[in-house]
Amino acid sequence: xxxxxxxxxxxxxxxxxxxxxxxxxxxxxxxxxxxxxxxxxxxxxxxxxxxxxxxxxxxxxxxxxxxxxxxxxxxxxxxxxxxxxxxxxxxxxxxxxxxxxxxxxxxxxxxxxxxxxxxxxxxxxxxxxxxxxxxxxxxxxxxxxxxxxxxxxxxxxxxxxxxxxxxxxxxxxxxxxxxxxxxxxxxxxxxxxxxxxxxxxxxxxxxxxxxxxxxxxxxxxxxxxxxxxxxxxxxxxxxxxxxxxxxxxxxxxxxxxxxxxxxxxxxxxxxxxxxxxxxxxxxxxxxxxxxxxxxxxxxxxxxxxxxxxxxxxxxxxxxxxxxxxxxxxxxxxxxxxxxxxxxxxxxxxxx
Amino acid sequence: xxxxxxxxxxxxxxxxxxxxxxxxxxxxxxxxxxxxxxxxxxxxxxxxxxxxxxxxxxxxxxxxxxxxxxxxxxxxxxxxxxxxxxxxxxxxxxxxxxxxxxxxxxxxxxxxxxxxxxxxxxxxxxxxxxxxxxxxxxxxxxxxxxxxxxxxxxxxxxxxxxxxxxxxxxxxxxxxxxxxxxxxxxxxxxxxxxxxxxxxxxxxxxxxxxxxxxxxxxxxxxxxxxxxxxxxxxxx
Numbered sequence: 220x221x222x223x224x225x226x227x228x229x230x231x232x233x234x235x236x237x238x239x240x241x242x243x244x245x246x247x248x249x250x251x252x253x254x255x256x257x258x259x260x261x262x263x264x265x266x267x268x269x270x271x272x273x274x275x276x277x278x279x280x281x282x283x284x285x286x287x288x289x290x291x292x293x294x295x296x297x298x299x300x301x302x303x304x305x306x307x308x309x310x311x312x313x314x315x316x317x318x319x320x321x322x323x324x325x326x327x328x329x330x331x332x333x334x335x336x337x338x339x340x341x342x343x344x345x346x347x348x349x350x351x352x353x354x355x356x357x358x359x360x361x362x363x364x365x366x367x368x369x370x371x372x373x374x375x376x377x378x379x380x381x382x383x384x385x386x387x388x389x390x391x392x393x394x395x396x397x398x399x400x401x402x403x404x405x406x407x408x409x410x411x412x413x414x415x416x417x418x419x420x421x422x423x424x425x426x427x428x429x430x431x432x433x434x435x436x437x438x439x440x441x442x443x444x445x446x447x448x449x450x451x452x453x454x455x456x457x458x459x460x461x462x463x464x465x466x467x468x469x470x471x472x473x474x475x476x477x478x479x480x481x482x483x484x485x486x487x488x489x490x491x492x493x494x495x496x497x498x499x500x501x502x503x504x505x506x507x508x509x510x511x512x513x514x515x516x517x518x519x520x521x522x523x524x525x526x527x528x529x530x531x532x533x534x535x536x537x538x539x540x541x542x543x544x545x546x547x548x549x550x551x552x553x554x555x556x557x558x559x560x561x562x563x564x565x566x567x568x569x570x
Numbered sequence: 571x572x573x574x575x576x577x578x579x580x581x582x583x584x585x586x587x588x589x590x591x592x593x594x595x596x597x598x599x600x601x602x603x604x605x606x607x608x609x610x611x612x613x614x615x616x617x618x619x620x621x622x623x624x625x626x627x628x629x630x631x632x633x634x635x636x637x638x639x640x641x642x643x644x645x646x647x648x649x650x651x652x653x654x655x656x657x658x659x660x661x662x663x664x665x666x667x668x669x670x671x672x673x674x675x676x677x678x679x680x681x682x683x684x685x686x687x688x689x690x691x692x693x694x695x696x697x698x699x700x701x702x703x704x705x706x707x708x709x710x711x712x713x714x715x716x717x718x719x720x721x722x723x724x725x726x727x728x729x730x731x732x733x734x735x736x737x738x739x740x741x742x743x744x745x746x747x748x749x750x751x752x753x754x755x756x757x758x759x760x761x762x763x764x765x766x767x768x769x770x771x772x773x774x775x776x777x778x779x780x781x782x783x784x785x786x787x788x789x790x791x792x793x794x795x796x797x798x799x800x801x802x803x804x805x806x
Contacts, residue, residue, distance in 0.1 A: 460675035
């Protein structure tokens with residue numbers, strides 16, 4: 220009876236907060252592109268430079284998106300940040316670069332061997348990184364599944380360092396060149412004055428089919444349903460007859476395979492690889508996953524693309540030395556407005 | 571030879587002993603209730619049978635086959651389905667996806683469709699809400715979903731853990747009518763309830779658990795008239 224006198228809906232202060240949350244977030248995301256768009260229009264009278272930033276940003280961001288999915292999938296199912304995931308990505312680059320060198324492919328190779336060489340490198344990197352990720356889970360995380368959450372977190376950091384040192388032993392401490400098979404910086408075509416390079420096309424051609432296959436697998440297949448069920452309630456999943464251990468292994472396999480694919484794209488795009496790329500790349504991809512809302516697949520992709528774009532604008536116009544600060548500045552702002560991330564989903568932990 | 575036979579099981583949570591030698595039997599087609607207060611070991615008994623908290627000693631057999639130490643997912647495959655305590659529906663999945671997951675281990679897709687229709691007949695509310703996310707439904711609706719999901723496994727034995735928990739009396743009555751109907755259709759049911767009134771109505775026999783042991787067992791009608799049971803569990 221008392222409840223009837225209380226007006227319906229949230230109080231005004233709450234509503235204002237929600238408004239700031241929704242619109243503030245959009246405003247924050249648009250600061251840089253709008254600012255530079257105005258600048259371009261006044262200086263040049265067109266948006267070509269911003270368009271080029273966008274293209275390069277999206278194709279770079281595709282790499283982060285692929286790696287970020289691995290963080291988000293694993294977090295969704297075992298609520299663990301797999302700190303070794305960046306190194307899985309690095310190993311993917313190393314595997315594909317080694318295969319390309321072993322096959323004897325160079326800049327001057329004909330198109331057909333390059334195509335099949337890249338396809339083989341993609342498959343081998345995906346299989347290698349995927350298997351490695353499964354092994355890491357088996358050795359370092361599974362025995363600790365019922366241990367306090369900090370224990371597997373520390374073994375994850377440990378696995379990360381171990382793999383970094385594997386990379387250091389394998390290719391040495393310096394940046395290693397990779398044969399520039401695709402002539403990565405070569406302009407393939409231009410759209411409205413915006414140049415599209417070979418590497419941009421590779422990035423899109425590899426990433427989009429992988430994303431489509433992955434999301435339809437998770438949403439539609441029987442095993443994908445088992446993955447989602449396990450992520451939401453492992454105990455109920457067991458009552459359905461789902462083997463939770465196998466499902467978790469499958470999740471690590473998928474995450475690792477995407478990181479391996481990202482490793483190949485990175486090697487072809489940057490044409491250099493080194494043992495530390497997994498640490499920096501992993502950190503950026505992890506940021507993308509958190510920005511998009513950890514546990515959410517589409518969020519990871521969105522976060523990756525946004526970060527790629529921010530990085531590109533900053534590198535191109537502000538200075539590379541500022542880029543990390545700007546990326547993480549964005550992360551902090553987004554988190555303040557929306558602590559669960561852009562497409563944040565409720566996880567078991569958060570309720 | 572009883573259909574489901576639990577013999578002298580002892581179950582622990584870490585070092586804490588929850589079951590101190592529980593024995594019970596359920597015959598084919600029977601509905602049996604476990605009643606008892608909080609912490610008596612009712613839920614733990616069901617969790618031991620379904621393998622979520624395996625018994626440390628003792629044996630559990632289904633239709634003559636020992637299942638005591640099988641992992642939970644294999645026990646489901648042997649024909650035991652559970653509607654767990656707290657319902658545990660997959661919150662971010664639709665009603666239909668939840669029901670389909672209930673049939674996860676089955677391959678007979680035409681039979682699955684038939685069973686799906688049967689669940690919708692038992693719980694018309696679920697039919698209306700097929701596309702709704704489980705997490706957005708009321709407690710009572712989620713309870714219906716949990717029972718329907720367990721039925722989708724086409725089990726030999728159905729374990730129901732506190733179907734009335736946190737649900738309005740009207741809805742509880744409706745759910746118990748459906749449980750009675752499921753039993754009449756031939757399903758073997760082992761039911762756990764704190765709120766014993768409804769449970770004793772639908773079951774033929776009952777066990778009273780106290781601190782991890784069976785304190786009493788008899789026909790439901792006899793127990794209903796027992797003064798101790800009335801005082802402790804029926805609130806009369």
